[in-house]
Amino acid sequence: MRPATREKLHSLPVDDTIVAVRGVDKSYGSTEALRGIELDFPRGRLTSLLGPSGCGKTTLLKIVAGLLDADKGTVMVDGKAVSGPGPERAFVFQDFALLPWATVLRNVAFGLELRGVPRGERDETARRYVAEVGLSGFEQKYPHELSGGMRQRVGLARALCVDADVLLLDEPFSAVDEQNRRKFQEDLIRLRNTQNKTFIFVTHSIEEAVYISDRIVLLSPRPGRVSQIIEPAIDRSGDPERIRRDRHYLDTVEEIWQGLKQYVD
Amino acid sequence: MNSVRSSEGEALLIGGASQGQAAGLLASPALLRLLSIVLFAAIWEVAGRVPVSFAFPTFSDTAVAFFGLVADGSLPKAYVSTLQPLVLGVVLSALLGVGIGTLCGLSRAGEWLLVPVFIVLQAAPVAAFIPLVTFVYGIGLTAKTLAVMILALPVIVLNTYKAVRNVNGSLLLMCRSFLGTRRQEITRIVLPDASPVIFAGLRLGVAAGFVGVVLAELLITPTGIGDLITFHRSRADYAEMYATIASIIALSTLTLVALQWLETRVFRPEKRGR
Amino acid sequence: MTLFGRRVPAMASLIFWGVLWEIVGRTGIIFILPPLSDVLVAAVDLVRQPSWQDATVTTLRAFLIGMALAIGFGIPLGILMGRVRIADELLGMWVNIFSSAPLSALVPVLMILFGFGERTIVAAVFLFAIWIIVLDTRAGVRHIAPSLIEMARSYGASRPALYGKVILLAALPEILAGIRLGLIRGVKGVVIGQLLVSIVGYGALFETFSRNFRMSQFWALTIILFGFALLVAALIERAEARIDYYAGARE
Secondary structure (H helix, E strand, O other): OOOOEEEOHHHOOOOOEEEEEEEEEEEEOOEEEEEEEEEEEEOOOEEEEEOOOOOOHHHHHHHHHOOOOOOEEEEEEOOEEOOOOOOOEEEEOOOOOOOOOOOHHHHHOHHHHHOOOOHHHHHHHHHHHHHHOOOOOOOOOOHHHOOHHHHHHHHHHHHHHOOOOEEEEEOOOOOOOHHHHHHHHHHHHHHHHHOOOEEEEEEOOHHHHHHHOOEEEEEEOOOEEEEEEEEOOOOOOOOHHHHOOOHHHHHHHHHHHHHHHHHOO | OOHHHHHHHHHHHHOOHHHHHHHHHOOOHHHHHHHHHHHHHHHHHHHHHOOOOOOOOOHHHHHHHHHHHHHOOHHHHHHHHHHHHHHHHHHHHHHHHHHHHHHHHHOHHHHHHHHHHHHHHHHOOHHHHHHHHHHHHOOOHHHHHHHHHHHHHHHHHHHHHHHHHOOOHHHHHHHHHOOOOHHHHHHHHHHHHHHHHHHHHHHHHHHHHHHHHHHHHHHOOOOHHHHHHHHHHHOOOHHHHHHHHHHHHHHHHHHHHHHHHHHHHHHOHHHHOO | OOOOOOOOOHHHHHHHHHHHHHHHHHHOOOOOOOOHHHHHHHHHHHHHOHHHHHHHHHHHHHHHHHHHHHHHHHHHHHHHHHHOHHHHHHHHHHHHHHHHOOHHHHHHHHHHHHOOOHHHHHHHHHHHHHHHHHHHHHHHHHOOOHHHHHHHHHOOOOHHHHHHHHHHHHOHHHHHHHHHHHHHHHHHHHHHHHHHHOOOHHHHHHHHHHHOOOHHHHHHHHHHHHHHHHHHHHHHHHHHHHHHHHHOOOO
């Protein structure tokens, strides 16, 4: 196993880019959230945006999602400039954003419902993804009857259900307890291997980023800029439990922590 | 949810870019408030000029009428007579209401006996009692004061009761753990802790008192503001009538705003974490 | 009823007050207060009379029309204020003023604008009820988690879908609370309106009873009115409890 490759900025060669961010700036009033972001996200991989709070990682994700407009610069998805939300991208929310008045099944099918897919068809698809995330038997429950971890599984199933190429996950496990989070991370690795999708994952947890990511984009705060791109060379084919004891995993976590330490107040 | 996130949410809630810019141009709340008042007056003026009804004067006519009423002394005179039952009724309601409410909050028996009555009185249209009051107390100051109290008392009692009943439990435990007496518990913990909600109840009581005094003067005998309204209506001086009504609504609003200002100044709810 | 978390039915003390009323009424100390039993007999008698039935139909119709208008205009206005800041800034002040102003002073204006009839009562109900519905709807829309709206947008919700499937439902608990408070205010509006117009519905009956000193009937009518007001509030509260199952889980 070779050590983690670390190179400056976006000079790392990317064979097949699905999402390209070009010169994106974003300010809220007088606060500069992002400055000059240049990034390529490779197809079929899981890329994490990692950084301390205030580095604009969620803002960047929402710009990619088309939920926020950049002040300057563009985001291209499959060569087309983003001007708003689109069917090729699906978002998973930090606070789950489930409809409290709808059952699990209807929540999972909500993306399809908005697209006008007929009831029978969308329920069938939703049922499949409810099973995929391990919630079979909970189809008729309401969100408040589920634990935090289960609610986020509903959010994930909803995103999978619309069959988008790019999944955008905004700190999806931060409101989930530690045990569920670990299980989730393992599931995500499995999902990444089985589903042919691109994942863009925002997190503030170094361990989480190193554990699940093919690629980690480190952002530095005030204003948010890309400070480093890291590709942890960790073999994720075997038992996911083993990774947490992998020497490269531990070394990479330590390296990133040394780099981020300076931003802790 | 951290503050950065919610401010992003705010930005989104405003909606499209064009709306966002429009809001940015008029970001000053004072300017917007002024614009809001000017727009209201302009719409009133236009509606009066159309006119929507023969009995709908323009804003400018109403304003002229208002200054006329102030100049000839009839409006100040009317307020002298209207404010008597209002102030008397509100003060009596405040004293009585805070007393009864505290009693209900502290004593289980008081709660059981009295709270349902005031719940009924607050939900029900007690204005129906006002004609009855006239039977017992005639048409004088007493009847009008009682009319004010009928409307103002329930809300003051219920707010005080709720505030006293839901006093911070850990503060009570703290007081007990430092060997505070029951008396100290009430004067040093319960009443100070309940005071913001009690004051909010008093403010609602004042609002209800205004409703009561206007009703009393329209229903019992025309005096004060009620007399001015009835008199100018009978003479079809609609501008004067509107000016009188606008003045009582304005007075009530200004009183409530002043009380709210006092409330935030004195009790600083943001520092109480309420 | 566990309104105050108490085992004794909270409203049971009203029975005590009823008994006290009966006793005081029988002694005849307070001349406007006949015994409760007389009032109840009068109430049973009253509901059989065509004059009461006509008055009830008139009153209910005015109340229902006024409430329908207040709800129909109030909810869209509240949603507009909750979503569009400029509308909120321009209208918020006036909605707040009217929600706590002595609106009874405006009833004489309604009388000359709409005549001495049912239309004035409808207008009074509307005027009393709408503002709190607007305020609560606005608060409900403001309290919707931003992520819920972002979620709908990210899945490509059209404008009607965003409002119909997400915003309206997410704000529903507050909207219903607003309607409940609006109904209570509407009942006050109908009574105040009729008392002031005094030739329509219950207002005319109150006028007749008090002028001829028919106290039993006067109290009977008051009790019926109070009962109606409380019934309306209780019904809406029940509807609120039914949707509360998710309101508690919205954080």
